[in-house]
Amino acid sequence: xxxxxxxxWGRGHAWRIRTCECTPLRTVVVALGTNGPFGYKVLDRIMRxxxxxxxxxxxxxxxxxxxxxxxxxxxxxxLRSMPGRWPNAHVIDWNASVLAEGLYPDGIHLNPAGxxxxxxxxxxxxxxx
Numbered sequence: 001x002x003x004x005x006x007x008x009w010g011r012g013h014a015w016r017i018r019t020c021e022c023t024p025l026r027t028v029v030v031a032l033g034t035n036g037p038f039g040y041k042v043l044d045r046i047m048r049x050x051x052x053x054x055x056x057x058x059x060x061x062x063x064x065x066x067x068x069x070x071x072x073x074x075x076x077x078x079l080r081s082m083p084g085r086w087p088n089a090h091v092i093d094w095n096a097s098v099l100a101e102g103l104y105p106d107g108i109h110l111n112p113a114g115x116x117x118x119x120x121x122x123x124x125x126x127x128x129x
Contacts, residue, residue, distance in 0.1 A: 025054060026053070026054055026055065027054065027055050027057065027126055028050050028054050028055070028056045028057065029056075029057045029059065029092070029122055029126070030046060030056060030057065030058050030059065031059035031094075032059075032061075033061070034061045034062075034063055034069070034072075034108055036071070037071035037074060037075055038075060038078075039078065040078060040085075043058075043078060043079070043082060044085070044086075047082070047085075047086045047088075047089060050088070052087075052088055053088075054088060055088055055090060055126075055129070056082075056086070056088055056089050056090065057089075057090045057091070057092050057122070057125055057126060058079045058082050058089065058090070058091050058092070059079075059092050059094050059122070060075075060076045060079050060080065060091065060092070060093050060094050060095035060096070061075055061076060061079075061094065061095060062094055062095045062098045062108075063107070063108060064103075064106070064107025064108060065107070072095075076095050079091055080093075090125065090129065092121055092122060092125035092126075094118065094121060097117070097121050098114070098117075099114075099117065101113060101114075102114025102115075102117045102118075
């Protein structure tokens with residue numbers, strides 16, 4: 001059974017997908033982060049870079065203050081629509097799974113328990129397909 005070791009250090013960028021010729025990458029997990037909104041142009045660009053032979057899993061976002069971070073719903077809606085746009089796209093719904101005790105007091109960043117929960121959710125999502 002595969003395992004996931006959480007590594008939470010705030011890198012939410014997936015602009016380049018690198019592969020090794022000797023070990024083809026079959027699964028890509030993309031968590032773009034919460035620093036600002038992003039649209040279909042970015043999402044489609046990542047899907048094109050991944051190519052049709054890779055399963056791409058998109059992580060939804062969670063933000064604490066809907067008024068301050070009004071882009072959360074729009075971004076999650078775009079992410080949740082990706083499987084309808086790309087046959088190899090999947091969604092792992094962090095937004096529906098996050099618990100307050102997994103976050104630092106800012107309500108955004110993951111504490112160690114949140115990192116483990118995030119990693120477990122990714123593993124479950126990828127195993128589910």
